Amino acid sequence: MKLNDLFNLTFKTIFQRSTRSWLTIIGIVIGIAAVVALNTLGQGLKVAVNLQLGFLGADLIQITAGKQSASFQAGPGQNPLASTFLNLPTAGVLTENDLSAIKNIYGVKAANGIVRGNVGIYYNEQIFTTTLNGVEPSEWVEVINYEIGEGRLLQDYDTYVAVIGNAVAKEFFSKEIRVGDSIIIEGVSFRVAGIIKSGAGFGLQDSYIFVPKEQARRLLPDIGSNLVSSIEVKVVDSTIIDEVEEAIAQRLRTLHHVSEGNEDFTLTSSKTIQERVNIVISMITIFVSGIAGIALIVGGVGIMNTMYMSIMERTREIGIMKAVGAKSRDVLLLFITEAGIIGFIGGMIGVFFGFVGALIGAEIISVNLTSNIRLPVDIYPDMMMLSILFASGVGIVAGYLPAKRASDLNPIDALRYE
Amino acid sequence: MEKEAVIEVRDLRKTYYLGQTKVHALRGVDFKIYKGDFVSIVGPSGCGKSTIMHILGLLDTPTSGDIFINGQKASDLSDEELTFLRNKNIGFVFQFFFLSPYLSAVENVQLPMIFSNKSENERKKKAEELLKKTGLSDRMHHLPNQLSGGQRQRVAIARALSNNPTLILADEPTGNLDSETGREILEVFKELWNQGNTVVIVTHDEYVAKKAKRIFRMLDGKIISEVKGEELDRKVIKELDTQNHKKKKGVK
Numbered sequence: 001m002k003l004n005d006l007f008n009l010t011f012k013t014i015f016q017r018s019t020r021s022w023l024t025i026i027g028i029v030i031g032i033a034a035v036v037a038l039n040t041l042g043q044g045l046k047v048a049v050n051l052q053l054g055f056l057g058a059d060l061i062q063i064t065a066g067k068q069s070a071s072f073q074a075g076p077g078q079n080p081l082a083s084t085f086l087n088l089p090t091a092g093v094l095t096e097n098d099l100s101a102i103k104n105i106y107g108v109k110a111a112n113g114i115v116r117g118n119v120g121i122y123y124n125e126q127i128f129t130t131t132l133n134g135v136e137p138s139e140w141v142e143v144i145n146y147e148i149g150e151g152r153l154l155q156d157y158d159t160y161v162a163v164i165g166n167a168v169a170k171e172f173f174s175k176e177i178r179v180g181d182s183i184i185i186e187g188v189s190f191r192v193a194g195i196i197k198s199g200a201g202f203g204l205q206d207s208y209i210f211v212p213k214e215q216a217r218r219l220l221p222d223i224g225s226n227l228v229s230s231i232e233v234k235v236v237d238s239t240i241i242d243e244v245e246e247a248i249a250q251r252l253r254t255l256h257h258v259s260e261g262n263e264d265f266t267l268t269s270s271k272t273i274q275e276r277v278n279i280v281i282s283m284i285t286i287f288v289s290g291i292a293g294i295a296l297i298v299g300g301v302g303i304m305n306t307m308y309m310s311i312m313e314r315t316r317e318i319g320i321m322k323a324v325g326a327k328s329r330d331v332l333l334l335f336i337t338e339a340g341i342i343g344f345i346g347g348m349i350g351v352f353f354g355f356v357g358a359l360i361g362a363e364i365i366s367v368n369l370t371s372n373i374r375l376p377v378d379i380y381p382d383m384m385m386l387s388i389l390f391a392s393g394v395g396i397v398a399g400y401l402p403a404k405r406a407s408d409l410n411p412i413d414a415l416r417y418e
Numbered sequence: 419m420e421k422e423a424v425i426e427v428r429d430l431r432k433t434y435y436l437g438q439t440k441v442h443a444l445r446g447v448d449f450k451i452y453k454g455d456f457v458s459i460v461g462p463s464g465c466g467k468s469t470i471m472h473i474l475g476l477l478d479t480p481t482s483g484d485i486f487i488n489g490q491k492a493s494d495l496s497d498e499e500l501t502f503l504r505n506k507n508i509g510f511v512f513q514f515f516f517l518s519p520y521l522s523a524v525e526n527v528q529l530p531m532i533f534s535n536k537s538e539n540e541r542k543k544k545a546e547e548l549l550k551k552t553g554l555s556d557r558m559h560h561l562p563n564q565l566s567g568g569q570r571q572r573v574a575i576a577r578a579l580s581n582n583p584t585l586i587l588a589d590e591p592t593g594n595l596d597s598e599t600g601r602e603i604l605e606v607f608k609e610l611w612n613q614g615n616t617v618v619i620v621t622h623d624e625y626v627a628k629k630a631k632r633i634f635r636m637l638d639g640k641i642i643s644e645v646k647g648e649e650l651d652r653k654v655i656k657e658l659d660t661q662n663h664k665k666k667k668g669v670k
Contacts, residue, residue: 005532009521016520016561320516323477324530324577325505327498411504412477415516 001330010337020310021342027306028346028395029353031299032387036354038295039383041361042288044375049281051376059238060143061245062268063102063231063252065092092256092264094228101251102231107244109236110142113228115213117220121168122184124175130168132185132209134216143232146205151179151194158212162190166198167206185209186219241269296390304398307339311402318406319414328407335403336396343395347388354387355379423450423486424585424616425474430483432469432639443469444480445639453584456611456647457618460627461636470636471589471620475510476500488584505534509578513590515570517562517577523549523569524558527576534581548576552606568599575606586610588619592626604629 014021099113115134120127137154144153154163162183169177169192177183181192190211198206217225235244245267252265318331326334355377362375406414432444443466451457459467472478473485476492485492487503495503504510517526527545536544549558552572562570571591578586588607592600604626611617611631619630627633628647635643 001533002535005538009532012525013520316516317518320518321529321533322501323475323504323510323512323516325501325533325581326529327501327533330533410478412472415477415512 001326001333006333006337009334010341013334013338014341024306024310024342025346025349027302028299028343028391029350031295031302032347032350032391033354033357034295035299036351036384036387037357037361038288038291040355040358040377040380041365041375042284043380044358044362044377045284045288046281047376047378048374049277049284058270059235059241060145060270061233061235061241061248063094063098063233063248064266064268065094065230065264067092067263067266093224094231094265095226096228097226098252098255099228099231101255102233102248105244105247105251107235107237107240107247108233110139110234112136112139112143112232113213114230114232115216115220115223115227116229117216117223119186119209119219121172121209122187123177123181124173126173128168128172130172130207130209132211132216132219134213134220135210136213140210143234144205147197148194149197151192153194154210154212158193160188160190160215161193161211163194163196163210164192165196165206165208168209169195172207185211188215188219190215241271245269300390300394304394307342307395307398308402311335311339311399311406315406315409315414315417318403319409319411319417322407322411322414331407332400332403335407336399339395339399339403340392343392344388346395347391350391351384351387355384422453424453424455424488426450426486427470427474428484428486430470430473430480430485432466432473432478433481442639444473444483446483447639447641449634449641449644451585451616451618453616454611454614455616455618456608456629456631457634458627458630458632459618459620459634459636460622460624463622465636466639467620467622467636468589471587471618474585474618475508475587475589476504477510505530506581507584509581509583509586511571511574511578511586511588511591513593515562515567515574515594517570517573519562522559522561523554523565523573523576526562526573527580530577530580544580545576548579549573552576566599567595568602571595571599571603572606575603575610579610584616586615586617588617590620590622592621592623600626 094113096113099111102108103111112135117132118129119132120129135154137156137158141153148163149166151163154161162185164177164183177192177195179192179195182189183192184190196205196208211219217223223229233244233248235241249263249267253260253263256264258264318335321331321334322328358377362377366374406417409417426449428448430444430447431442433440433442435441445466447466447470459470461467469478473480476485476487479493487507490503492500492503518529521529524542524545527548528541531541531544546555546558549555549572552575554569554572554576557565557569560569562573565573571594575588575591578588586607591607592603595603600623607617607619608629617630619626621627631647633645633647634641635645
């Protein structure tokens with residue numbers, strides 16, 4: 001049989017039995033679309049998370065009270081994820097004394113001591129509880145990795161002035177808070193000087209309120225007058241972050257009279273956060289790959305099933321071809337070509353719908369997120385090519401078995417096949 | 419002068435199993451068919467006449483015994499060689515037509531020629547010529563399901579002729595057609611024989627059988643008699659005539 005006759009006959013068959021062919025193709029489309037959609041979304045998730053991490057800045061160190069660091073380097077036999085999330089910090093405090101010591105360390109550009117606690121905010125006859133951050137304005141503006149959206153940041157001479165997160169302004173109350181409005185925090189009136197732009201970093205600042213530290217201490221009397229909740233440090237250059245981190249740790253150990261390994265404080269640089277997040281990302285990747293793998297198997301079995309049925313019911317047709325002088329090889333070639341073409345068409349349509357599905361999925365995820373983080377949906381040609389190849393391949397493999405079986409029959413047995 | 423045997427079978431036996439039951443379809447069949455013969459094999463259903471036809475057409479293999487096609491022993495041939503013979507030497511016409519439902523009449527006729535690697539031009543020309551010959555020049559591009567039974571059988575006959583076979587085998591070619599159409603189809607076979615083709619027809623219809631030059635009667639897997647077409651006993655002819663008379667009356 002000649003090649004053009006082979007394709008000619010195959011396409012005639014596919015189009016003449018279009019309903020059956022399309023049903024087979026749909027079976028393949030579903031499998032491939034699921035795989036492509038899941039993979040595209042999974043990749044998008046990774047890209048989105050990495051993008052968000054980029055906003056954290058590579059030159060920041062956060063110091064919190066209590067020991068947490070054992071979890072960062074999991075010991076042998078220890079599940080790194082479990083220790084990351086389950087290790088509770090030991091007791092410990094940070095003081096104003098620690099803060100001024102850190103400010104004097106070489107390589108520290110700014111150090112912001114924060115007094116943090118939950119407060120009730122009264123506005124438009126509604127009360128909402130959120131996190132209050134008392135900061136040192138001149139240091140705060142240096143260490144932040146987010147920008148002001150409206151109004152201005154805090155300044156050193158400010159009294160009873162607040163800067164609020166985007167969500168506080170726009171979502172917490174039925175009436176939007178604007179720059180210049182007054183809000184009541186724990187019974188004290190503050191004027192809103194600025195609203196932070198939404199979305200950077202982890203987006204925590206979206207629901208935060210920032211006021212000068214002295215006023216925060218009055219609103220949060222439970223925090224000792226000499227204590228700070230955490231300290232944020234910015235180093236002069238991100239290349240020396242490791243050295244500065246070590247210098248801070250050494251100074252704090254001396255001040256707290258603790259030895260190395262028994263610290264009652266925790267240093268977290270954006271680097272360590274990245275490490276932790278990477279664990280989460282790899283977990284997500286494994287999860288998504290697992291689902292995609294299952295979808296692939298289901299899709300593959302579906303392709304095999306439809307192809308097998310489609311050829312079994314045509315055993316008589318194979319008998320006809322053999323009766324008029326088709327070699328077994330010709331018959332095999334015809335059916336394998338058909339199976340391959342159907343797999344290929346199904347794969348292409350599946351890739352298309354998978355991509356559309358990923359777009360819709362990303363849209364749904366974005367709508368459900370409070371901040372305006374978007375899941376990027378990109379075209380991954382390798383993955384798409386592989387999916388089409390897989391569909392064609394599985395089609396051929398699935399077509400081979402029944403076609404081989406039928407072409408090996410005596411023509412008369414194939415003709416008699418019901 | 420010894421005539422050239424197109425096909426010869428010796429002590430052909432075929433046994434198959436239908437569930438638990440052993441069926442002896444053929445119990446030792448011998449005959450020779452010569453070039454230019456017109457043979458009918460006649461007998462009641464289940465006598466093995468279709469089985470012998472399938473074996474002659476190389477569509478099935480006997481349990482024991484030999485078939486010689488143009489002097490070549492079929493059991494010595496590979497699957498590939500059998501396929502080649504089936505394609506070049508044998509034209510098979512089935513009771514149920516067995517056309518490819520996805521191909522038009524003219525494409526169905528071309529199918530055997532596709533498998534023998536004929537060029538497209540040659541194929542088309544030949545197929546159109548054959549369809550004209552079988553009286554289907556105005557139905558060439560119809561699909562089988564757009565054709566009547568008789569028209570389908572004409573397509574099947576044209577297909578059987580496409581590679582100029584040395585032997586035309588027809589298994590109950592009129593069995594699925596009304597008597598009028600059946601007679602027309604029979605005329606086509608007779609015409610083919612007149613043109614020098616070797617034709618074997620299997621039938622249970624005495625009227626069809628009578629048209630042949632040699633008639634093999636089969637019963638229970640054996641050939642019980644061979645008669646010349648002209649030697650049909652008077653009783654049978656008389657019977658047939660009255661039957662035909664009745665049929666004609668019924669039709670008109």
